[in-house]
Amino acid sequence: MGEHEDVQYCFQDRNSSCRKAFLSTSIYITLYIFFSLISAVTVFLNLLVIISISHFKQLHTTTNLLILSLAVSDLLVGLIVIPVTTVASMESCWGFGEYFCVFYGYFASLWTSLSLGNLVLISIDRYVAVCDPLLYHSKITITRIRCCISITWCCCFIYRAAIIKNIVNVQVPSRCLNECFIVEGLIWVNIIDIVITMVVPCSIIITLYMKIFVVARSQARKVFSKEAASVSGVKPVQANKSERKAAKTLSIVVFNYFICWIPSLFLFFFFSFLIDNLTTLFISFLPLVNSLINPIIYAFFYPWFKVTAKHILTLKLRRS
DSSP states (O other): OOOHHOBBBBSOOOOTTTTOOOHHHHHHHHHHHHHHHHHHHHHHHHHHHHHHHHOOOOGHHHHHHHHHHHHHHHHIIIIIOOOOOHHHHHHHHHSHHHHHHHHHHHHHHHHHHHHHHHHHHHHHHHHHHSSSGGHHHHSHHHHHHHHHHHHHHHHHOOOOOOOOHHHHHOOOSSSSSSOOOOOOOOOHHHHHHHIIIHHHHHHHHHHHHHHHEEEEEEEEHHHHHHHHHHOOOOHHHHHHHHHHHHHHHHHHHHHHHHHHHHHHHHHHHSSTTTTTEEEEHHHHHHHHHHHHHHHHHHHHHHHHHHHHHHHTTTTOOTTT
């Protein structure tokens, strides 16, 4: 009887109700403050990127438009996904109803699709820039990039809505009452979803970046050879160096995404039964931290972001 008295349930019906998570008040408050700060900083940094690229016409390039699209999806993470994930992870008793639970599942999965979709476009952009630089400006235009971004966003919204509708129609019961726990009820839905949203995009990204690094390495060797210097001249070499630097920076963004996602997927698929609630909480937030790291990468590697951020923070947008 003593053990049952120590356990608190969401409802009085102990046979089916979820158990309340046991966290001390200090840890509970500290975690909420910590994740709130992550959300606020993510929104702030990505807003800087969005305002910078949107306001300054000099930054309206094809590559920067893709960075802008990625920053908007990262902004949604800080604005919607992180706050709702905090509540869903911290509160074992879900008190917001079934529809808000579906809304949370929709946006959490939508962000994954949008991020990978943008990273695929960035990979294609860098592949053409490095591997076919002479035709880059004729193949990759502002209009085409805008169309590709629009198509990617529309496809992600429609696809995720179809997946969520399928989940709701199946009406998979939760593990216990008063819990937000969304899982695809059909095995084929799971398999198709993983292939479309993870396997195919990741395969495209990895393949393109492997080709980029092979070409960039061969170009670097030609630059240091006397024959290449006498034939190509200084300007083409500088242009190639600039494109390779951009490819290197954006490859860091791509691999940062994988670094944030792989540990969480690996642990949840293979070792979820070994980890406690607090560890699960931090692992579930690891992919979301990716949206915070991206603007920091831009700040370190892109001089234009440092300059524009300074203008924005000092309120000198009109003067600039």
